[in-house]
Amino acid sequence: MTQFNETELTTAVIRSFDQTPDPRAKFLLQELVKSLHDYVRRTDLTFEEWDHAIGFLTRTGQKCTDIRQEFILLSDVLGVSMLVDAVNHRDRDGATETTVLGPFYVGEHKVAPHGTDISASLPGERMFVQSRVTDLTGKPLVNVPVDVWHADDDGFYDSQKPSYATEGPSSRARFVTDADGRFFFRTIVPCSYPIPTDGPVGQMITQTNRHPMRPAHVHFLVNAKGHEPLITHVFMEGDKYIDSDVVFGVKDELIAKVERRTDPDMPDGQRSDGPWHLMSYEFHVKPG
Amino acid sequence: MTQFNETELTTAVIRSFDQTPDPRAKFLLQELVKSLHDYVRRTDLTFEEWDHAIGFLTRTGQKCTDIRQEFILLSDVLGVSMLVDAVNHRDRDGATETTVLGPFYVGEHKVAPHGTDISASLPGERMFVQSRVTDLTGKPLVNVPVDVWHADDDGFYDSQKPSYATEGPSSRARFVTDADGRFFFRTIVPCSYPIPTDGPVGQMITQTNRHPMRPAHVHFLVNAKGHEPLITHVFMEGDKYIDSDVVFGVKDELIAKVERRTDPDMPDGQRSDGPWHLMSYEFHVKPG
Ligand SMILES: [Cu+2]
Ligand SMILES: [Fe+3]
Ligand SMILES: [Fe+3]
Structure with a gap:
């Protein structure tokens, strides 16, 4: 039998993967065939549309470089990255919610006091960040490395700027929790920023009348021994884009009220030159 | 509301495309989101698997050049190309079946007598091809350009070989039907051949224990005025791979019995040096 009607064709393609040695790979490929074929049948995809899709995927692959991953961006704006995050973190048991790592993590940061x-x-408005890491019972976790990074006042990460090569990291460091699980640092208030719009994914966002913005946030990677690594953001309450993050990364629990303060003393007793902001957030990590 | 559970996330991503100006693009994108999300939920895709998929798509895009289209190859081996063909050719009304164009069509061929x-x-066994083009009532169609092309005895198309630039086309020409809708030509018996296996798609075929072969065939593109262009193959009956074409392109009706002949006269009256093969096939095209 070589002649296939639409349904028999799908069966034949699924069967062609029957001899795949790895059972999980076999399952993933066969389910992929079902999904793709179902899509084509459901939409009655035309040759022109198929051709457009081939061109889009090709351009997306060709936009990728060592420091640019356009397919991850595509996964992000289609909500696939957050969904993969969701299905892999179903039971939080009170642990802090996770969100996307994003493309601007550059590997382990340098420890700062x-x-x-x-x-x-x-330049930017000054912010004091105070935080604490505990387990699910509230017990402080000591000596935990926490990587933090965020965008500058113009919406760029240090690693996106040419100065990164010569001047090194900025708005990026590692802190290690003290005997009470605490760490604190100073920085500027982060800004909302657009995902890169000079590639096929940005073009899609524009052509579909979506905006390319992410609400302002600080990234945290909390890596406590004997616990699940926690990859997350803390978002700034009140951000214009808090309800329409282009990558769907916001979770209610991750939004912090950042207070504007005018008192002269900051929480560590140092004097402030002028008004400042205070971000307070506590992380709870799962054993694992 | 920013917090999404797995289903709400899908709804939010679908809604993000609500302002797409083109209604068909909006439909295609929203259905794509449904399919992708459904796939991730159904498979509980892990981060490692997602990462592998990102890497595979990236390598596939980066394998593409002006003369190599790895994403079309991917579509072909997943049966997607033949399915798009099927949903766009549901009512044949007696017209000849269609199949994939393939990557080796190079645009309009040069007319040959x-x-x-x-x-x-x-080198290769000699073959005489006799054919005729009619409409659905059997009326011969006059003056119809028919492009033909096929692989050589080693399984390569002319355009895959370095000699193409200097020596020009081989096993590739255009014939124009006569007053009775007929055309005929000589060539060699085509061979079964593998799809290119030096890229990510070939690697997938190998890793899943599939073979990379297409059964032997001649490509035909029949372009009759006032009729649907017919893109198809004629396959050689008895080919070892006729039931397992790696791109699922075979249809029963497109298989020709190719006879081995020893009589000295070929159908156009010319003498043959030795044994030869006869391929006879008639094409019926639809108004459109
Ligand atoms: Cu925010
Ligand atoms: Fe970010
Ligand atoms: Fe071919």
Whole structure:
């Protein structure tokens, strides 16, 4: 039998993967065939549309470089990245919610002393961040490395700027929790920023009348021994894009009220030059 | 509301495309989101698997060049190309079945006189092809350009070989039907051949224990005025791979019995040097 009607064709393609040695790979490929074929049948996809899809995927692959991953961006704006996050973190048991890692994590950061101003060289409104890491019972976790990073006042990460090669990291550091599970640092208030719009994914966002913005946030990667690594953001309450993050990364629990303060003393007793902001957030991590 | 559970996330992503100006694009994108999300939920896709998929798509895009289209190959081996063909050709009304164009069509061919040996310079068993083009009532169609092309005895198309640039086309020509809708030419018996296996798609075929072969065939593109262009193949009956074409392109009606002949006269009256093969096939095209 070689002649296939639409349904028999799908069966034949599924069967062609029957001899796949790895059972999980076999399952994933056969389910992929079902999904793709179902899509084509449901939409009565035309040759022109198929051709457009081939061109889009090709351009997306060709936009990728060592420092640019356009397929991850595509996964992000289609909500696939957050869904993969969701299905892999079904039971939080009170642990802090997770969100996307994003493309601007550059690997383990350099340790900085508590209180360091990680954006010392940058213009922007000043912010004091105080935080604590505990387990699910509220017990403080000591000596936990926490990587933090965020965008500058113009919406760029240090690694996106040419100065990164010569001047090194900025708005990016690692802190290690003290005996009470605490760490704190100074920085500027982060800004909302657009995902890169100069590629096929940005073009799709524009052509579909979506905006390319992410609400302002600080990234945290909490890596406590004997616990699940926690990859998350803390978002700034009141951000214009808090309800329409282009990558669907916001979760209610991850939104922090950031207070504007005018008192002269900051939480670590140091004086402030002028008004400042206070972000307070506590992380709870799962054993694992 | 920013917090999404798995289902709400899908709803939010679908809604994000609500302002797409083109209604068909909006439909296609929203259905795509449904299919992708359904796939991730159904398979509980892990981060490692997602990461593998991102890498595979990236390598596939980066394998593409002006003369190599790895995403079309991916579509072909997943049966998607043949399915798009099927949903766009639901009512044949007696017209000849269609199949994939394939990556080796190079645009309009040069016209050759009837009887030409289009593989004159190539080793291989000799074949005489006689054919006719009619409408659905059996009326012969006059003056119809028909492009034909096929692989050589080693399984390569002319355009895959370095000699193509200097020596020009081989096993590739255009014939124009006569007053009785007929055309005929000489060539060699085509061979079964593998799809390119030096890229990510070939790697997938290998890793899943599929073979990369297409059964032997001649491509035909029949372009009759006032009729649907007919893109198809004629396959050689008895080919080892006729039931397991790696791109699922075979249809029963497209298989021709190719007879081995020992009589000295070929159908156009010319003498043959030795044994030869006869392929006879009639094409019926739809108004459109
Ligand atoms: Cu925010
Ligand atoms: Fe970010
Ligand atoms: Fe072919």
